[in-house]
Amino acid sequence: MSHGPIVQTPTPEGFRPHVVAHHFHDANQEFHSVKLGFWLFLATEVMLFGGVFAAYFIFHGQYPETFVKGGEQLSVPMGSLNTVILLTSSWTMAMGVRACQLSQKKQMLGFLWVTLLCAGGFLVVKYFEYTAKIEHGLLPGSFWHPHGHYAEEFANVEWPNLFFSFYWTMTGIHGVHVILGMLAISWLIWQGGKGRFHSGFSAPVDLIGLYWHIVDLIWIFLFPLLYLVP
Amino acid sequence: MSDAHAHAEHGEVQIDKSLHAHVCSAGTFLKVYVALLILTVLTVGVAQFHFGSANLLIAMAIASVKAGCVMAIFMHLRWxxxxxxxxxxxxxxxxxxxxxxxxxxxxxxxxxxxxxxxxxxxxxxxx
The missing domain is CATH 1.20.5 (Single alpha-helices involved in coiled-coils or other helix-helix interfaces)
Structure with a gap:
């Protein structure tokens, strides 16, 4: 029975050592393997949203009035605010990953906390938007039952529920990603506080950072397509 | 590296110095963040004008530039x-x-x- 040596990544003062998993040759191979795997996962995320985007472009091309009328019901200030919130969180996440790479634990935790708060802020804004749409009956598919003047607004457009089917599906899937991202970032703050992530072992912060940037990336396209329907 | 492994005794702890990941400067991140905010203002501004079907192309072009910034710099794809x-x-x-x-x-x-x-x-x- 032969075992390889226990390979550790360099651990700065005050951090926990990371032991390289036994099936990897060295820390570098471990890091690049896990990163390639994560990029492939992100590619599947692109395809997941890509299908809905393709459907959006087709139906938008066929029923432009429905989409313009639907988009007018959304609040541009709310959407813009959420765009700024997500861009800010993406920046603080990038800074958090940088702090981790430099073994600056306090800064890393600070940036992760701001990212988490921004994610929470995004969901609060979304909550206000969602409740207003539910109140007005601007719901997807067969749940569509616009009240009062909303019924009149949509009286003369074809397939009036079409835009809001896309709105709820797209922002819904995106919102689930935001919630999962918040759970992941919370885990980073918890484990990071114990000193698990540093210059010698930054992969978890790096990868969850990439995931968070994808969430931002999707919103960059959702915002103009839903709130500023061209 | 493989030599070091071959000579290591069972249970010995090795410190691996080979982990290389690019660290981007804070100034670059800040510049990209400001650029993203400016492009967001531009997106909202351009949408107030009606250029017909060109609006969709303009909106997607700006969004693509923003996405490119995020991918290349924030996601470190460049390096x-x-x-x-x-x-x-x-x-x-x-x-x-x-x-x-x-x-x-x-x-x-x-x-x-x-x-x-x-x-x-x-x-x-x-x-």
Whole structure:
């Protein structure tokens, strides 16, 4: 029975050592393997949203009035605010990953906390938007039952529920990603506080950072397509 | 590296110095963040004017520039390995194929087979 040596990544003062998993040759191979795997996962995320985007472009091309009328019901200030919130969180996440790479634990935790708060802020804004749409009956598919003047607004457009089917599906899937991202970032703050992530072992912060940037990336396209329907 | 492994005794702890990951400067991140905010203002501003079908192209062009900034700098793709670039940018290639062939289908409906519907019909309402 032969075992390889226990390979550790360099651990700065005050951090926990990371032991390289036994099936990897060295820390570098471990890091690049896990990163390639994560990029492939992100590619599947692109395809997941890509299908809905393709459907959006087709139906938008066929029923432009429905989409313009639907988009007018959304609040541009709310959407813009959420765009700024997500861009800010993406920046603080990038800074958090940088702090981790430099073994600056306090800064890393600070940036992760701001990212988490921004994610929470995004969901609060979304909550206000969602409740207003539910109140007005601007719901997807067969749940569509616009009240009062909303019924009149949509009286003369074809397939009036079409835009809001896309709105709820797209922002819904995106919102689930935001919630999962918040759970992941919370885990980073918890484990990071114990000193698990540093210059010698930054992969978890790096990868969850990439995931968070994808969430931002999707919103960059959702915002103009839903709130500023061209 | 492999020599070091071969000579290591069972249970010995080795410190691996080979971990290389690019660290981007804080100034670059700040510049990209400011650029993203400016492009967001531009997106909202441009949407107030009506250029017809060009609006969609302009909105998507600005969004693509923003996405490019996020991918290249925030996600470090610029400094990442070729295989990681291929893995991720490859998904954009397939996304392009998905768009291309779906659009080609809908754009030419009825022009080849006149019995085919010109329009995509959403599912009928159930009430």
């Amino acid at each position: 990442d390995t070729a295989i990681n670039n291929i893995a991720f940018l490859g998904s954009l290639l397939f996304l392009g194929l998905l768009f291309l062939f779906t659009m080609a289908d809908f754009a030419t409906r009825g022009s080849i087979d006149p019995t085919m519907s010109q329009h995509a019909e959403p599912p009928a309402q159930t009430d």
